[in-house]
Amino acid sequence: MSKVRIYALAKELGVETAKMLEILDSLGVQYKSSSSTLDEETVEAIKTILADSSSKAEDAAPEDSSVNASATQEAAPEPVAATPPVASNPTPAPQPSAAQSATAGEERTLAAQPAAVTTTATELPHRAPVVTIMGHVDHGKTSLLDYIRKTKVAAKEAGGITQHVGAFEAKTSRGKVVFIDTPGHEAFTTIRARGANVADIAIIVIAADDSVMPQTREAIAHAKAANVPIIVAINKIDLAQANVDKVKQDIIPLDLVPEEFGGETIVVGVSARSGEGVEDLLEMISLVAEIADLRADPKAALKGVVIESRVDKQMGVLANIIVQEGTVHVGDFLVVGEKYGKIKALTNSVGDRIKDAGPSTPVQILGFSEAPTAGDTVTSAKNEHQARELVAGRTQDRRDVEEARKGRRLSLDDILGAPGDVHEVNLILRADTQGSLEALQGILARKSSEEVKLTVMFAGIGAPTEGDVLLASTANAEIMCFNVTASGGVKKAADNKGIELKSFRIIYELIDEVDRLIKGQQEPVFEERYLGRAEVRMVIRHPKAGVVAGSYVQDGMLRRNAKVKVTRGRQVVYNGTIVGLKRFKDDVREVQTGYECGINIDWNDVQEGDVIEASELVEVTS
Numbered sequence: 001m002s003k004v005r006i007y008a009l010a011k012e013l014g015v016e017t018a019k020m021l022e023i024l025d026s027l028g029v030q031y032k033s034s035s036s037t038l039d040e041e042t043v044e045a046i047k048t049i050l051a052d053s054s055s056k057a058e059d060a061a062p063e064d065s066s067v068n069a070s071a072t073q074e075a076a077p078e079p080v081a082a083t084p085p086v087a088s089n090p091t092p093a094p095q096p097s098a099a100q101s102a103t104a105g106e107e108r109t110l111a112a113q114p115a116a117v118t119t120t121a122t123e124l125p126h127r128a129p130v131v132t133i134m135g136h137v138d139h140g141k142t143s144l145l146d147y148i149r150k151t152k153v154a155a156k157e158a159g160g161i162t163q164h165v166g167a168f169e170a171k172t173s174r175g176k177v178v179f180i181d182t183p184g185h186e187a188f189t190t191i192r193a194r195g196a197n198v199a200d201i202a203i204i205v206i207a208a209d210d211s212v213m214p215q216t217r218e219a220i221a222h223a224k225a226a227n228v229p230i231i232v233a234i235n236k237i238d239l240a241q242a243n244v245d246k247v248k249q250d251i252i253p254l255d256l257v258p259e260e261f262g263g264e265t266i267v268v269g270v271s272a273r274s275g276e277g278v279e280d281l282l283e284m285i286s287l288v289a290e291i292a293d294l295r296a297d298p299k300a301a302l303k304g305v306v307i308e309s310r311v312d313k314q315m316g317v318l319a320n321i322i323v324q325e326g327t328v329h330v331g332d333f334l335v336v337g338e339k340y341g342k343i344k345a346l347t348n349s350v351g352d353r354i355k356d357a358g359p360s361t362p363v364q365i366l367g368f369s370e371a372p373t374a375g376d377t378v379t380s381a382k383n384e385h386q387a388r389e390l391v392a393g394r395t396q397d398r399r400d401v402e403e404a405r406k407g408r409r410l411s412l413d414d415i416l417g418a419p420g421d422v423h424e425v426n427l428i429l430r431a432d433t434q435g436s437l438e439a440l441q442g443i444l445a446r447k448s449s450e451e452v453k454l455t456v457m458f459a460g461i462g463a464p465t466e467g468d469v470l471l472a473s474t475a476n477a478e479i480m481c482f483n484v485t486a487s488g489g490v491k492k493a494a495d496n497k498g499i500e501l502k503s504f505r506i507i508y509e510l511i512d513e514v515d516r517l518i519k520g521q522q523e524p525v526f527e528e529r530y531l532g533r534a535e536v537r538m539v540i541r542h543p544k545a546g547v548v549a550g551s552y553v554q555d556g557m558l559r560r561n562a563k564v565k566v567t568r569g570r571q572v573v574y575n576g577t578i579v580g581l582k583r584f585k586d587d588v589r590e591v592q593t594g595y596e597c598g599i600n601i602d603w604n605d606v607q608e609g610d611v612i613e614a615s616e617l618v619e620v621t622s
């Protein structure tokens with residue numbers, strides 16, 4: 001028997017791919033993704049486990065604890081589509097499922113005896129994936145959305161029209177998929193810039209006759225910065241000049257290696273005109289979603305994201321949101337940013353008035369008096385009073401942040417993080433030519449160290465765009481321009497977001513700036529510097545201050561808060577800090593050579609004749 005891919009086996013055996021990964025984890029089998037292959041032995045082990053757990057499920061004795069009850073419930077297979085995936089290839093590493101992370105860190109070797117299949121995943125209901133479409137201008141984003149909308153959205157009864165609520169729900173053979181209506185990476189990152197992540201999967205549309213173009217690269221950078229799984233849809237395959245293979249080759253340098261070349265990127269050929277391949281694309285979306293194991297609690301506190309809003313002359317403010325968690329009901333008080341409103345009406349994406357909506361549902365809300373901003377998160381309040389309080393709290397928080405910004409931009413902790421962390425420097429590069437971009441990237445590639453990880457999030461030819469500014473602000477990146485100048489609009493956008501656009505005419509000046517950034521991220525190095533030495537001449541026991549060493553400074557000077565080392569003969573007997581320093585009755589900061597003083601080092605065992613040597617830590621600047 002030849003090797004078989006994980007997702008294909010899952011399909012064959014009628015279990016969810018996520019479930020299959022759980023079984024592999026329980027067996028200790030290593031895999032990279034659901035497109036990894038399994039050997040015959042493992043396949044047999046899996047089959048045994050499944051057969052075992054289903055027979056146990058059948059005669060489920062209550063005292064049988066070897067099969068977890070939830071595992072038995074989960075054994076019910078989800079309906080799977082009959083057609084095998086054509087463009088065959090799962091998936092960029094999704095978030096690990098709860099079950100996977102439960103085994104993380106354990107050694108993954110093939111277990112000798114098949115362990116009982118346990119399910120540690122929460123039993124929250126699955127939710128539909130939310131998908132965004134991005135890509136270069138004219139590559140067919142809108143056409144693809146239109147095709148899916150036309151063919152996959154259940155049309156309302158005669159005369160009905162679909163309502164624009166910012167997203168629509170497509171019905172596929174493997175469940176619902178929500179598509180965000182506004183294509184493009186700017187829209188995507190605008191939402192992210194406000195702290196919300198709305199899309200679970202990004203489709204990068206690339207026209208088969210045009211291949212990778214500047215905005216394709218941008219879109220990929222934006223999706224990667226958001227850590228969203230990417231599916232590549234090669235569009236316009238109906239055209240005579242379509243060259244699918246070239247596109248597949250061209251995406252490899254962008255770190256999207258199609259599965260057929262040994263990578264993990266799902267690539268699907270489609271035509272938004274004829275509809276060819278669209279079914280496969282939808283199937284791949286469901287597969288990625290299944291592996292990501294998207295779940296949400298409809299009973300949790302409400303969390304939603306505004307995807308757009310507008311003011312209708314007749315109806316008033318209409319806000320389109322996607323519910324992420326919990327359920328929204330007509331009559332609820334909602335708080336969005338620093339605004340609140342009571343829901344007067346809810347409309348779904350096929351134009352129906354509805355009473356409530358749960359996770360992964362796009363809805364239009366009537367009830368706000370002012371239009372909220374895309375990317376704002378939506379929460380609910382018990383009543384108007386609580387809504388007002390929430391708004392007041394947020395206003396205060398914003399003011400606090402603004403105040404803090406007026407002061408220092410970043411605290412030391414912001415820059416350094418926890419000690420031992422690998423610090424990150426993220427860059428967006430813009431240059432006039434491909435040659436200079438490559439030269440820059442070549443030099444920068446050698447700059448990462450154990451302490452600092454340098455990532456070029458995006459490198460593009462030509463002037464920086466507003467999209468770059470958005471990306472920089474969400475990904476905490478610096479924009480470096482070489483021989484290109486930003487337009488006034490982009491400069492203004494950068495100003496508004498507090499992003500500096502750094503321009504250089506000489507490559508090494510740019511590199512020097514990067515070096516400075518890296519240095520700023522490195523943990524400071526401290527050196528211990530000798531300050532001075534004193535001999536203890538008398539030990540004074542003070543009722544309040546404790547033991548004070550009456551001493552004579554023989555060399556250098558002593559300073560309060562300095563580190564000290566106490567030696568007795570040749571032996572170091574204590575290491576500590578000068579917590580108090582006195583000349584006669586006065587507290588002093590330092591005492592010079594030739595003077596007597598009282599030193600409190602917060603140690604009761606100091607003795608006459610001990611030598612107290614003081615030092616301090618000084619940051620070394622290289």
Ligand SMILES: Nc1nc2c(ncn2[C@@H]2O[C@H](COP(=O)(O)OP(=O)(O)OP(=O)(O)O)[C@@H](O)[C@H]2O)c(=O)[nH]1
Nearest residue numbers: 136137138139140141142143235236239271272273
């Ligand atoms: N032959 C062919 N033409 C297509 C296909 N998809 C889109 N087009 C055409 O390509 C052009 C651009 O399509 P759009 O859907 O507007 O592209 P877009 O990416 O949304 O463009 P922007 O919104 O301007 O960024 C239109 O003339 C479409 O008719 C396809 O699959 N085959």
